[in-house]
Each structure stands twice: as C-alpha cells, then as structure tokens.
Amino acid sequence: MPELSSLIRPDIARMEAYTPVKPFEALSREMGRDPADLIKLDANENPYGPSPRALAALADYPWYHIYPDPQQTDLRAALADYVGVAADYILPGHGADELIDYLCRVLLQPGDVIINCPPTFGMYDFDARLSLGQVIDVPRNEDFSLDVAGVERAVEQAAGRAKILFLTSPNNPDGGLLPLADLERLLALPLLVVVDEAYIEFADAASAAPRVPATPNLAVLRTFSKWAGLAGLRLGYGILPLPLLEALWKFKQPYNVNVAATVAGLASLNDLSTLRTRIAQLKAERERLYDALAEIPWLHPLPSQANFVLSRVEGRSAGALHQQLFQKGVLVRYYDKPGLRNFIRISAGKPQQTDQLLKILRRL
Secondary structure, three states: OOOHHHHOOHHHHHOOOOOOOOOHHHHHHHHOOOHHHOEEOOOOOOOOOOOHHHHHHHHHOOOOOOOOOOOOHHHHHHHHHHHOOOHHHEEEEOHHHHHHHHHHHHHOOOOOEEEEOOOOOOHHHHHHHHOOOEEEEOOOOOOOOOOHHHHHHHHHHOOOOEEEEEEEOOOOOOOOOOOHHHHHHHOOOOOEEEEEOOOHHHOOOOOOHHHHHHOOOEEEEEEOOOOOOOHHHOOEEEEOOHHHHHHHHHHOOOOOOOHHHHHHHHHHHOOHHHHHHHHHHHHHHHHHHHHHHHOOOOEEEOOOOOOEEEEEEOOOOHHHHHHHHHHOOEEOEEEEEOOEEEEEEEEOOOHHHHHHHHHHHHHO
8 A cells, every 4th residue: 555645746745835824812822811912913904803794694694504605696796886897707705815726726737837926925826836837936126016027028938838927906015006007018918917906995096806897818806804804704706707707617616605704795795884984994004003113213114005014124133023022912924035035014903003013113
C-alpha cells in the first residue's frame, strides 16, 4: 500500500500555506485577556458588526433546517437594486474568496497564467496555483501604483497563456484606487480583467460594476465582509459577463451560500441608512488616524480610500512595533517582505479604539 504522502499532488506538497490572521479567540487566550478588552485592528473588519436588522433577522429566521435556494433568487434581486445591474449578471458566493477560486478553476488549464500585481491580496496567487496555473508577478511601483506597461509586457510575453488579470480597487494593503485611465488601457488586453472591490463602499469613487454588461472581459467582485460587518458569515458576489456566468452556474456547488448569510445579507440591504452612517464614521476615523499617524516622526502613512491605513516604519522594526502593541492588547498587521519592507497596516476602528492606539504609539 503506498504512503499517503505519495498520493498528494507534488505541487501541493511543495506550496507554501496561506497565512491568515490568527483567530480572535486564540489570541485572547494567548494574551490572557478578555476578548472584549482587545483592540482588534489587524484584519479590516467592521468594528460595529452587523446591522441591528441583520441580527434581528438571524434571530427570527425559522428555517435553518431547510437547504438554501441554490439560485439565491431573492438575494440576487436585492443586489441588482443595490449595484444597479440586472440580477442575471450576479452570482453570490461563500465570500468573494470562493469566487476567486471558481474563476481560477473555470478559466485556467495547467500552464495557463494569471497576472498578479503585488503587493496586493494574497488569494489571487494562492488560488491560481491550486488550479495548476502559473503566476506572473508585475510588482507595483514604489508608490503602489500599477505598472501598466509592465502588465502589458507580461501579457505579451505569456504568448496567449495569460487568462486573468487580478486588480484590487481600493488595493489591499495600501488603499489606493485603480485610476479609470489604467482600467481602460488594461481592458484592451486579451484576457479577463477582474476588479476586486472589497473596499469600494469606503471609497470616494464609483464602482466598475455597472460597466460589466457592456464590457465582455470585465468582472467585478464585491463583499459584505467590510461595509456590512458580515466577515464571519462569508458572503460575497460577482458581477460577471453572461458567458462566464453560464459556466459558473454549472460549476459552482449548489448550496454554496448558506441560509444565515443570505438572511443577514438581505437584512443588510434593507438597512442601508444605518450601514451608510457607520461607513461614514469609519471613513472619518480613517482620516483622523491618517492625520495622527503623520504627526509621529517614525511613521509615514499613505492616503487610503479603504477602511485602513498603511504606514512605513522608519528607524525601528515594524515587527518589534507589532509585538509592543500586541503586549498592550492592540492588534495590527505588519509586513516585512519585498515591496512591503517594514510596514504596518491599521484598520479604522471606533473612536475610543483609535484613542487608545494613538496613546500607546505616542508613548513609544
């Protein structure tokens, strides 16, 4: 009988695991602190949580023992009103992450290529490799803007094997927007352009979603995780060209979106006034955080259109700073890798959380 390890795909055995943020409960135990006492600013979650209507709807829903609607008819209709695109173009998913995985598995054959523009969200690279695709990295410029000419050269060099270009707007981790002129230029390339708009509700810019019906190679991904506070329920959606949607309807798991996520999503879309107030609060807190970080001599924050601020740390270690904040019960994200050497990223929180963070940073 063969060793089980010999049955595992060699590329899977060799690949590096994705490194997520450590679970909140595990961190609270590790730190010996009550979870309510932690200031969690490391994963760009919404500190206000789900809307009151979403919580009430989850508590009142009587049919959790019944399978969900595989077509997500009601949710797609509500999303059509929210996004301004017909429901025929919309596919909900178990988070936008699931849709990234689906796109890679539906479009990539072994040896096909995605174009990735790091530093950016790590799941594009991860899912492409799981699908036996290859990844061509076109690093961003020093100011985190896209190297558009570099992307064009990479597509040309791929000689017909480039199938997907993944872009994030606002980009994670820097919060910068994708300029419309860059998008127009990149849509001329012979591949699918996927614009991941996980943070678009926090931006002073229009979504690219309404362009999808008239743009055959544009796909837009959105999520309820950030603006609606539903990160734990995993609910995202894609606005996708019809030929691609036809393939995805055949490919997706029938019950990929669970009932609780659907209930909370529908209730959120019926409580936009509350959620938009919270978005405005987080945008204001992001600006306050940016201004305050800019006054600390050894921190150099970047302007952001998302719900976080990325800062370069100078004269000291970002890793050591991360640990110092950790010891005080404040969780932030730090980076020390190519293109992100000695940076920290801080999510916008509630005002009292920002106050405590800044108090600690100023003492340091």
